[in-house]
Amino acid sequence: MTVFYISxxxxxxxxxxxxxxKTWHQTLRRQVETSxxxxxxxxxxxxxxxxxxxxxxxxxxxxxxxxxxxxxxxxAPWRESRAMSYFLLQGLGIMAEDGVxxxxxxxxxxxRWWSTxxxxxxxxxxxxxxxxxxxxxxxELTRPGVDNxxxxxxxxxxxxxxx
Numbered sequence: 001m002t003v004f005y006i007s008x009x010x011x012x013x014x015x016x017x018x019x020x021x022k023t024w025h026q027t028l029r030r031q032v033e034t035s036x037x038x039x040x041x042x043x044x045x046x047x048x049x050x051x052x053x054x055x056x057x058x059x060x061x062x063x064x065x066x067x068x069x070x071x072x073x074x075x076a077p078w079r080e081s082r083a084m085s086y087f088l089l090q091g092l093g094i095m096a097e098d099g100v101x102x103x104x105x106x107x108x109x110x111x112r113w114w115s116t117x118x119x120x121x122x123x124x125x126x127x128x129x130x131x132x133x134x135x136x137x138x139x140e141l142t143r144p145g146v147d148n149x150x151x152x153x154x155x156x157x158x159x160x161x162x163x
Contacts, residue, residue: 067083
């Protein structure tokens, strides 16, 4: 599962593209962004256009997504769930990536073939480190033949086992 997930993610150069406008998670994006916007502007009174506002909304959106995924899965008890840590790490990854890109731009860096290559390597490594931990936990909590992580298994159809 993780290899398939990561290989599909290699289409994206960076974490912003991965979670931004180019993934199948668009059905959730508007709801978590709207909730994060409301909480940051009307409850926390963060001023729009600041870094604190931008990254506050980002982390709140991933926190809402983590909560949603935790409760939707119903697989792990709260203390054992890795959904929140997984989604919050995605936000931290975007923040780290933004920081590195900003330093590169301020040092006069221009997009080059090698910077694109580094982007792909970063994306693959980051997703491999963060996704595998969450997926492994979910796969350990499934009951064979009852719960499925994916709608069908290529391996099972080839007689090579069950995913």
